[in-house]
Every structure is written in C-alpha cells, then in structure tokens.
Amino acid sequence: MKKITLLLFLALALIFSSFAQADTKTLRWAAATDSNAPYAFYGPGNKLTGFEYEVIQAVAREMGREPVFVPNDWDGLIPGLGRGLYDCVICGIEITPDKAQEVLFSNPYYVTYEQLVVKKGTPPVTSLDQLEGKNIGTLSQTASFNMLSKTPGVVVKTYDEEVNAYADVANGRLFGVLLDYPIAKYYAFANPNLKFTGPPFGQVTYGIALSKTNSALATEMNAALARVVASGEMRDILSRWGLWTAMVADTFGQPEEPSLPDTEYMAFVAATAEQPTLLNRIIGYARFWPLLLEASLLTIEVSLLGMVGAVLLGFTLAIMRVYGPFPARWLATLYIELIRGTPLLIQLLILFYGLPNIGIKLEPFVAGVLGLALNYAAYEAENYRAGLLAIPKGQMEAARALGMTQRQGLFHVVIPQSFRLVLPPVTNDFISLLKDSSLVSMVTLVDLTGAYKQIATQTFDYFGAGLLVAAFYLLIGLPFVRLARYTEQRLNPAANSHGAKGGRFQFRLGKS
Amino acid sequence: MQSPDSRTRARISTKSVTFPTLFPAKAQHRTALSMDSSTPILSIQDLHKSFDQTPILKGVSFSIEEGDLVSVIGPSGCGKSTMLRCINGLETLDSGVISAVGARISRMPGAKLDADFEKNAHILRQRVGMVFQQFNLFPHRTLLQNTMMAPIIVHGVPREDAEKTGRALLDKVGLGAHAERYPANLSGGQQQRAAIARALAMQPKVMLYDEPTSALDPELVDEVLHVMKALDAEGMTQIVVTHEMRFARDASDYIIYMEGGHIVEISDEDEIFENPKDERTRRFLRRFI
Numbered sequence: 001m002k003k004i005t006l007l008l009f010l011a012l013a014l015i016f017s018s019f020a021q022a023d024t025k026t027l028r029w030a031a032a033t034d035s036n037a038p039y040a041f042y043g044p045g046n047k048l049t050g051f052e053y054e055v056i057q058a059v060a061r062e063m064g065r066e067p068v069f070v071p072n073d074w075d076g077l078i079p080g081l082g083r084g085l086y087d088c089v090i091c092g093i094e095i096t097p098d099k100a101q102e103v104l105f106s107n108p109y110y111v112t113y114e115q116l117v118v119k120k121g122t123p124p125v126t127s128l129d130q131l132e133g134k135n136i137g138t139l140s141q142t143a144s145f146n147m148l149s150k151t152p153g154v155v156v157k158t159y160d161e162e163v164n165a166y167a168d169v170a171n172g173r174l175f176g177v178l179l180d181y182p183i184a185k186y187y188a189f190a191n192p193n194l195k196f197t198g199p200p201f202g203q204v205t206y207g208i209a210l211s212k213t214n215s216a217l218a219t220e221m222n223a224a225l226a227r228v229v230a231s232g233e234m235r236d237i238l239s240r241w242g243l244w245t246a247m248v249a250d251t252f253g254q255p256e257e258p259s260l261p262d263t264e265y266m267a268f269v270a271a272t273a274e275q276p277t278l279l280n281r282i283i284g285y286a287r288f289w290p291l292l293l294e295a296s297l298l299t300i301e302v303s304l305l306g307m308v309g310a311v312l313l314g315f316t317l318a319i320m321r322v323y324g325p326f327p328a329r330w331l332a333t334l335y336i337e338l339i340r341g342t343p344l345l346i347q348l349l350i351l352f353y354g355l356p357n358i359g360i361k362l363e364p365f366v367a368g369v370l371g372l373a374l375n376y377a378a379y380e381a382e383n384y385r386a387g388l389l390a391i392p393k394g395q396m397e398a399a400r401a402l403g404m405t406q407r408q409g410l411f412h413v414v415i416p417q418s419f420r421l422v423l424p425p426v427t428n429d430f431i432s433l434l435k436d437s438s439l440v441s442m443v444t445l446v447d448l449t450g451a452y453k454q455i456a457t458q459t460f461d462y463f464g465a466g467l468l469v470a471a472f473y474l475l476i477g478l479p480f481v482r483l484a485r486y487t488e489q490r491l492n493p494a495a496n497s498h499g500a501k502g503g504r505f506q507f508r509l510g511k512s
Numbered sequence: 513m514q515s516p517d518s519r520t521r522a523r524i525s526t527k528s529v530t531f532p533t534l535f536p537a538k539a540q541h542r543t544a545l546s547m548d549s550s551t552p553i554l555s556i557q558d559l560h561k562s563f564d565q566t567p568i569l570k571g572v573s574f575s576i577e578e579g580d581l582v583s584v585i586g587p588s589g590c591g592k593s594t595m596l597r598c599i600n601g602l603e604t605l606d607s608g609v610i611s612a613v614g615a616r617i618s619r620m621p622g623a624k625l626d627a628d629f630e631k632n633a634h635i636l637r638q639r640v641g642m643v644f645q646q647f648n649l650f651p652h653r654t655l656l657q658n659t660m661m662a663p664i665i666v667h668g669v670p671r672e673d674a675e676k677t678g679r680a681l682l683d684k685v686g687l688g689a690h691a692e693r694y695p696a697n698l699s700g701g702q703q704q705r706a707a708i709a710r711a712l713a714m715q716p717k718v719m720l721y722d723e724p725t726s727a728l729d730p731e732l733v734d735e736v737l738h739v740m741k742a743l744d745a746e747g748m749t750q751i752v753v754t755h756e757m758r759f760a761r762d763a764s765d766y767i768i769y770m771e772g773g774h775i776v777e778i779s780d781e782d783e784i785f786e787n788p789k790d791e792r793t794r795r796f797l798r799r800f801i
Contacts, residue, residue, distance in 0.1 A: 270707055397602060400637060401602060401637055401644075404666055417650075417652050
C-alpha cells in the first residue's frame with residue numbers, strides 16, 4: 001500500500017518534470033503576475049502589455065525567437081530562473097553587485113532614479129537626511145529599500161503593492177514614498193493629493209536577468225538589445241509610455257525629447273482616473289469571467305488531486321501508526337509531527353525551489369498538488385487514527401475469532417466502519433485544503449488567488465475583487481459539504497433499515 | 513491439578529434434552545462418533561497466562577471429547593474467560609499446550625513465543641468458533657452478510673454457497689426473516705443468536721461461548737440457551753463460560769469449576785450441585801442455591 005502510493009508520486013513527479021525542457025526556438029521570459037504598470041502587466045481585456053512587454057517582444061524578434069510568457073510570483077522570479085523554468089526575467093530588476101552574484105544581467109534596457117512622493121502641501125525635501133524619524137514607504141527587494149535602510153533614522157515600511165503605499169501617504173499614515181520614477185509617475189503623479197519632491201535620488205539600472213550558466217544567450221540578447229536601441233525603436237517605446245527621460249536619453253546617447261507622444265501613459269491615466277459606479281464595476285468584472293473560471297478549474301483540480309493524495313498517504317500513515325510494527329509506527333509519527341509542525345507555505349517553497357538543488361525539478365502543478373497532499377496527509381492520518389481507535393476492540397476480535405487475519409479484519413471490518421466516522425472531519429479538512437490551495441499561487445500557478453492578484457492589480461479594487469474571489473471559493477466548497485452530508489447519511493446502517501427496535505448494542509457511531 | 517481420570521466418568525443420561533433435533537441425521541452420526549472416538553477433540557495441558565506480571569491462569573489442564581457440552585463456572589476473575597480466549601488463540605500463552613481438532617499451539621515455560629504461534633493460532637481459530645458476551649456483530653453489515661463474510665474471505669467460498677449456508681443457519685437460529693436487517697435493529701437475544709449463526713458459518717468443530725447471556729435482559733436469555741441446547745443435540749462440542757447455573761445444571765454433560773486460576777473441580781452436573789467435593793465449590797454454589 002505504502003509502496004504503491006510512493007511509486008505513484010515518484011512516477012507522477014518524473015513524468016511532469018520531463019516537460020521542463022526549453023525549446024531552442026523560443027525565448028521563455030518571466031515577469032511577476034501581479035506586477036504593475038508600466039512594466040509588464042495585464043491591461044484592459046486582461047492582455048499583457050507594458051513597456052517591458054514591448055521591449056522583450058522587440059528583443060525576441062531581433063533574436064529570431066518566439067517569446068513565451070511564463071507568469072511567476074515576484075518572490076519566485078530569480079529562484080525560478082535557477083530552476084530553468086524560463087530563460088530570462090524582465091521585471092524592473094535592478095542591476096546590483098549582490099544580484100549579479102546570482103544571475104547574469106543583460107546590458108541595461110532602462111535607467112532611472114528614485115522619486116520621493118509626499119502629501120500635497122508638504123515642504124520640499126532636498127535630501128534623504130531630512131527624512132529622519134519619518135515613516136517612509138517602499139516595496140521590498142528594491143533599490144529604494146536599500147537606499148532607505150542605509151539612511152539613519154528613517155522608519156522604513158515595506159509594501160507589496162505601490163497603490164497601498166501611495167494611499168497611505170494620502171491618508172497620512174506615511175510621510176512619503178520613495179520608489180522608482182516609473183512607478184511614481186504612474187501611480188502618484190496624476191493624484192491631486194500627492195506631489196513629487198526633491199531631486200532624483202540615486203541611479204537605478206534595469207537589466208534582463210538570465211541564468212548564470214547561459215552566457216551565450218546573454219551575448220545574443222545584448223546584440224539584439226543594441227539593435228533595438230540603435231534603430232530608435234527603444235526610444236519610440238519609452239516615449240509612448242512617457243518614460244523617455246533625460247537620464248535615459250543620455251545613457252543611450254540619443255536626443256532628449258520624446259520621439260512620440262505619451263499615448264500609453266495618457267490612456268492609463270484616463271483609465272484609472274474615472275471612478276466607476278458600483279454597477280459599472282460589477283459589469284466591468286464580467287470581462288474577468290474567463291480568467292475566474294479557468295482559475296476556479298485549476299483550484300478545483302489542485303484541491304481534488306491534493307485531497308486524493310492526502311487521503312491515500314494519510315490512510316497509509318494511520319495504518320502504520322496504529323497497526324504497524326515499531327519502526328513503521330515511529331516513522332509515521334515522526335512524519336506527522338514534522339509536517340504538522342511546519343508551515344505549508346515553507347513546504348511548498350522547499351518542494352518547488354529547494355528540491356532542484358538536489359536535482360529534482362517539479363512542474364508547478366505537480367509541486368502544488370504534492371505539497372498539499374504531503375501536508376494534509378499528516379492531518380488525514382490523525383483523523384483516520386482516531387477513526388480506527390474508535391472502533392470497539394471486540395470488532396477485530398470477532399473478525400480474528402472467525403479465522404480472519406488481522407489484515408482481513410482491518411480491511412473488511414474495522415476500516416469500513418471507521419470510514420463513515422471520519423467523513424465529517426475529512427470534509428472539514430477538504431474545505432480547508434480548498435482554501436489552503438491558495439498558497440499554490442506561490443509556485444507560479446494562476447489559481448483563484450492568482451486571479452485575485454491579477455484582477456486587483458488591474459482594477460485597484462482590492463475589496464471588490466476580494467469579495468468576488470471569496471464567493472468563488474465558497475461556491476466551490478458548498479457542493480462538497482452537501483455531498484459529504486449525503487454520503488454520511490447513506491452509509492448509516494441504522495438509517496438504511498426501518499424501525500430500530502432498540503437493541504442493547506446500538507451502533508454508537510451513528511450521528512444522524 | 514486435576515487427574516485426567518476425571519473426564520472418564522460415566523456419562524449421565526438423566527439430562528433433560530427435550531429440544532427438537534434440527535439435523536437428526538447428524539445427531540445419529542454424533543452418537544456413532546462419540547462411541548468410537550477415544551482421543552479428545554480438545555485438550556489443554558498446564559496452561560499458564562499472566563497479564564502484566566499478574567498470573568491469571570496457573571496451570572490449567574483438561575480435555576473434552578467430541579459432542580460434550582461443558583460449562584465453566586466460577587467467581588469473577590477466576591480466569592475462565594481468559595482460558596477460553598487462550599483456547600481460541602486470541603491471547604498468547606505464557607506456557608502450555610492447547611490442541612484442538614488437529615491444530616496445536618504451545619509454548620515452553622520461559623521460551624520465546626514460537627514464530628509459528630500466530631500461524632497455528634490462525635488455523636485453530638478457523639476450526640474453533642467463538643461467541644462473545646457483547647455479540648460483536650459487524651454493525652455495518654446485515655445479519656446475512658455477517659454470516660457470509662468469513663467463509664468468503666477466509667475460505668474463498670463462492671458467494672452463492674455462502675449465502676445459502678448463511679440463510680440456512682439464520683433459519684436454524686430462528687432469524688430467517690431478519691436476514692436483511694442490521695444488528696442495531698435487533699434485540700440482544702436476536703443479535704446473540706445471529707452471532708452464533710455467524711460462528712457456525714465457518715463450520716467449526718468446537719464452539720466456545722464467553723458468557724453468552726450475561727449482556728441480555730432476563731427474558732431474552734432462554735432463546736439463546738435454546739439454540740445452544742439444540743446444537744448439543746446435534747453433537748456440537750461446546751464450552752460455555754457462564755453464570756447461568758440452571759443452564760449449567762440442565763444442559764451440561766459436566767461442569768468445570770475454576771477459582772484463582774486453577775481448576776478446582778470437574779464434576780458431573782448433578783454431583784457438583786448436590787454434593788460438591790471441594791469446599792470452595794460449595795461456598796461458591798451456596799450463593800446460587
């Protein structure tokens with residue numbers, strides 16, 4: 001039993017991991033699924049756009065390769081590169097000596113600086129030293145974060161979403177926000193409650209990140225990038241996105257004025273400026289239906305497969321723990337305590353980003369399912385153990401007295417009875433697994449939570465998108481609750497027959 | 513303890529077996545067998561058993577012949593239930609030999625448990641049926657399924673055959689009409705009769721009963737005892753651990769009186785009630801008469 005389950009998992013893992021090979025004719029590029037304008041982001045109609053999107057398209061074209069987008073979570077971008085999930089990452093990654101240790105950078109495709117944004121009416125700030133004792137917001141893992149950390153006395157607050165950071169400046173929680181100029185331009189410049197202040201702080205250079213081992217591709221990419229710049233295409237792209245600054249022009253040695261009007265920027269400002277009514281907002285969500293349905297399907301798939309795995313493994317563990325010989329019992333207990341004592345998120349990250357270090361690469365889907373299965377198996381095992389122990393000893397004795405072996409007694413007498421007993425807790429676990437499956441969005445899967453991130457970053461409506469996705473989780477979970485209740489009633493022996501006469505020995509396990 | 517001679521007593525014919533014989537043919541067969549057979553169908557030699565250093569059985573020996581119905585009586589904690597469970601291999605032995613219907617389990621004093629012990633106990637259990645105080649029917653199965661399970665699983669009996677046998681046995685214990693019902697919907701007496709039918713489905717040569725009527729309401733006791741008496745009439749070898757003195761007296765071929773982990777007395781049922789040899793037996797029986 002145990003062996004079969006294990007082999008099954010291994011086989012699955014092998015099959016899926018063999019898919020991870022990259023095609024030579026493509027350029028597999030990654031960006032964060034929840035990254036925002038003007039980088040590579042989901043624009044109207046849920047289509048990928050942004051200046052980085054256009055840059056990578058142009059570079060790939062010059063390289064003679066088909067660009068293939070691989071979504072990932074921001075925190076997983078660099079680790080994913082190491083795993084060979086994709087060839088390169090373009091996501092506003094700053095070229096720093098630290099990062100150059102981990103990855104290979106292309107030549108810069110954009111140069112910018114940190115822009116301080118404060119509330120309207122705040123006296124000008126000319127130096128970072130003036131921020132002493134003030135709350136300053138920024139994003140984690142950014143150049144401005146490093147800059148602020150090195151400035152004494154500044155209270156640094158990190159955010160996951162720049163919108164939230166700027167909102168906190170407007171409502172007074174923060175004194176200011178220090179972020180890359182493109183972000184400031186797109187999320188604060190048009191806001192009448194905020195203002196830009198101070199000189200450009202520092203210099204930030206964006207590069208395309210590649211795997212350390214891929215210098216041939218880097219050379220190829222740099223040549224392509226140079227052609228995109230020389231032809232003036234880069235200037236066109238950056239001009240349309242309103243990002244052609246003097247600093248960029250200087251770096252590329254091209255004229256300072258934009259070559260084209262900033263149409264993309266204006267469109268973005270226009271789109272975000274309008275305050276939709278509740279009704280319009282709901283109608284607006286209609287365009288996310290395909291995304292939501294697809295994401296729901298993925299959530300259901302991952303949850304169901306995860307649960308099947310958890311049930312099988314959990315069952316094996318429970319049998320090992322209750323009826324196994326000493327080493328098996330000990331091993332099962334160790335496994336259960338280890339898994340229950342560590343967070344699912346960490347387990348998932350180890351599975352997905354850690355295992356490649358010892359040569360095991362799992363597809364995101366496999367890692368997600370496996371992570372949920374391995375984690376919930378520990379909880380299932382405890383459910384089943386309780387179920388097995390709740391069956392009166394006399395049952396096994398009667399089975400053995402009838403000539404059955406312990407194994408036969410288990411499978412024909414004890415387990416069928418404990419099955420119904422553990423249904424309610426197992427259903428509960430399935431519901432919570434369904435919700436915990438949201439963590440698979442950390443291993444690049446676009447499940448319902450992944451969809452939530454996408455919708456929220458496009459609509460800036462964290463509340464509405466949150467309610468919507470929560471409702472989806474609820475809807476998915478409900479049928480399973482009903483199903484479980486139905487099965488529970490069906491399996492109740494007393495309810496099957498009519499007119500209980502009240503024998504002395506009642507089947508005490510019945511609930512209904 | 514007891515000399516082996518104690519079982520070579522004359523069979524008393526004053527037994528009041530007035531129940532109709534269910535299988536007359538078998539009854540005749542039994543008579544023939546018991547006249548021929550000289551080897552006991554079940555024998556126990558110097559059985560020792562303790563739980564957590566507390567000795568429960570301190571050297572028990574006896575044997576019985578095919579067709580005997582033996583009642584085991586004695587105060588609570590005297591070891592009579594433990595002895596029965598040992599005979600069926602549900603408990604391991606500390607030492608001693610148990611042989612029954614061709615199967616044999618044994619252990620030398622101080623020796624490790626034989627690797628074959630469980631294997632032999634398993635064979636033993638297939639030939640010796642057991643009925644428990646708490647019936648222990650399988651609550652998730654109907655009465656018919658309860659009788660069919662073990663033959664199908666253990667002996668690979670075809671389903672149709674198992675069903676035929678099961679129905680016949682349920683008929684025999686008067687539960688033919690309840691074959692499709694679940695244990696929870698039956699009275700204790702009915703459940704215990706079904707448990708007997710379930711044990712019989714494995715076609716055991718010896719039946720063991722561990723206080724089969726102790727969990728029953730008084731008015732339900734007789735229906736169970738009736739079944740056991742009917743089985744006796746057919747020649748089934750039966751050992752009954754019981755507190756039903758009337759049953760022990762009326763139905764048994766002879767009675768084993770146990771106390772403190774020893775067999776104190778093995779006597780004819782009339783003799784033990786009317787003129788117990790041992791003072792301890794006398795003291796115990798005084799409470800019942």
